[in-house]
Amino acid sequence: ATPVALLAGTGRGAQLGIMIRGAQTLERARAIGTIIMDKTGTITSGEMNVTSVDPVAGGDRDELVRIAGALERPSEHPIAQAISRRAADAGALPAAEHFINLPGRGVSALIEGREALAGNQLLLQERGISIPEGLGRAVEDGNAQGQTVILVAWDGQARGAIAVSDTIKPTSKAAIAQMKKLGLRTVMLTGDNERAAQAIAEGLDIDEVHANVLPADKVAVVAAAQEAGRGQKSGQVAMVGDGVNDAAALTQADLGIAMGSGTDAAIAASDITLMRSDLMLAADAVRLSRRTLSIIK
Ligand code: ADP
Ligand code: MG
Numbered sequence: 001a002t003p004v005a006l007l008a009g010t011g012r013g014a015q016l017g018i019m020i021r022g023a024q025t026l027e028r029a030r031a032i033g034t035i036i037m038d039k040t041g042t043i044t045s046g047e048m049n050v051t052s053v054d055p056v057a058g059g060d061r062d063e064l065v066r067i068a069g070a071l072e073r074p075s076e077h078p079i080a081q082a083i084s085r086r087a088a089d090a091g092a093l094p095a096a097e098h099f100i101n102l103p104g105r106g107v108s109a110l111i112e113g114r115e116a117l118a119g120n121q122l123l124l125q126e127r128g129i130s131i132p133e134g135l136g137r138a139v140e141d142g143n144a145q146g147q148t149v150i151l152v153a154w155d156g157q158a159r160g161a162i163a164v165s166d167t168i169k170p171t172s173k174a175a176i177a178q179m180k181k182l183g184l185r186t187v188m189l190t191g192d193n194e195r196a197a198q199a200i201a202e203g204l205d206i207d208e209v210h211a212n213v214l215p216a217d218k219v220a221v222v223a224a225a226q227e228a229g230r231g232q233k234s235g236q237v238a239m240v241g242d243g244v245n246d247a248a249a250l251t252q253a254d255l256g257i258a259m260g261s262g263t264d265a266a267i268a269a270s271d272i273t274l275m276r277s278d279l280m281l282a283a284d285a286v287r288l289s290r291r292t293l294s295i296i297k
Contacts, residue, residue: 009292017275018285025271029255029289033234034225035179035282036249038218038241039190039197040078042259043204043279044166046242048082051147054138055160064160065090068152070111071118074099079150080107082164083118103245104191104214106150116154118162120193122212129153135161146199148192168200175279176204182286183234189213189221191245215245222252240282242266255289257282 006023013020020026040046055064069087072080074096087093096109105126106119117123121139124131131139135151135158142149142163149163179186187208190197197211210221222239229235239246239253242262250256250269258270261277274281 005292009288012292013272013285013288016281016284016288018281018288019273019275020285021271021273025255026289026292029236029238029271029286031234031236032184032238032255032286032289033229033232033236034185034187035238035240035286036187036189036222036225036253037206037239037279037282038243038246039188039192039200040166041242041262041277042240042246043172043188043200044168046078046166048078048148048164048166050082050086050162051165052138052142052163053160054135054162056132056135056158059160061160062090064152064162066093067111067114067116067154067159068118068150068162070094070096071099071107071109071116071152074109075101075107077101077107078166079148079164083150083162103216111154114154115156116152118150118152121151124151124153124158127153127156129156129158131158138163140195143193143195144199146196148196168204169277169279171278171280173204175283176206178280178283179286180205182283182290184238184283184286187221187225189218189249191215216248218246218249219252222249226252226254238282238286240279242277255285257285 009026010020055061065087069084070093073084099109105123108117138161139149147163147165186206188206194211201209225237236254238255240257242259244265247265247269256270257272258266259277
């Protein structure tokens with residue numbers, strides 16, 4: 001490959017809003033056949049809203065929101081921001097002491113002397129807190145609609161569920177269609193539950209979904225796809241993400257693509273940064289690398 005053609009490709013990328021780190025990036029990314037995308041903040045906007053609040057039988061709804069809001073206030077997770085924003089609208093929130101962030105699970109803290117938790121079923125199970133039937137149903141119903149349902153517990157007992165929902169970015173569907181036109185196998189990766197993930201993937205016609213993936217396991221999903229492609233003509237793997245959670249997977253991928261709105265960690269781990277947080281630019285980046293290299297050949 002001539003350096004001139006690679007530089008021209010890099011310059012064309014900049015015009016399109018695709019910032020490419022180093023001219024060699026395009027050359028290395030010539031055989032991408034699979035594109036793995038993070039769900040929250042990449043395919044979806046990541047700006048979540050609370051859609052329902054369900055206290056357990058006999059529980060106090062306002063108290064549930066207040067404790068959950070206090071718990072989630074120190075967290076930067078999109079789920080946490082939705083819950084704490086909603087709670088702050090309803091009134092002042094108590095302080096969270098000994099706050100702990102539990103990646104892929106939720107959060108814990110001491111609120112007004114009570115040991116409190118907010119997170120998924122896995123988190124409550126690990127703490128030996130049983131989930132009453134009514135709450136289990138609230139989780140199932142919400143998930144079936146593509147919502148993420150957070151369980152809240154304090155003093156060793158489940159107290160209720162809060163559902164949050166995200167919206168698919170307006171261009172995601174067209175971008176995935178574009179990727180398929182390029183012959184790419186499309187894969188969605190998320191720490192969220194299976195049903196919520198399926199509900200989103202179905203509407204977008206995504207080929208493959210990996211749900212309940214803990215942050216540390218995202219890199220293994222990328223490595224497995226690379227292993228499956230070894231020796232094949234289009235065996236390379238691109239990864240698109242935005243979170244701190246995605247950084248290791250972005251580094252592992254043959255082409256790491258960070259959303260412009262992403263965290264510094266994701267951007268630092270990537271070969272390409274998209275100036276607009278639009279998945280269409282990720283498809284454009286793959287097309288650009290192919291076009292640049294066919295000009296070179
Ligand atoms: P994603 O891959 O969608 O960004 P994460 O790995 O960040 O997902 O989170 C996976 C799951 O862990 C969430 O769907 C949620 O159930 C739970 N979780 C993570 N952070 C929080 C939090 N701050 N509050 C409640 N639940 C959380
Ligand atoms: Mg994300």
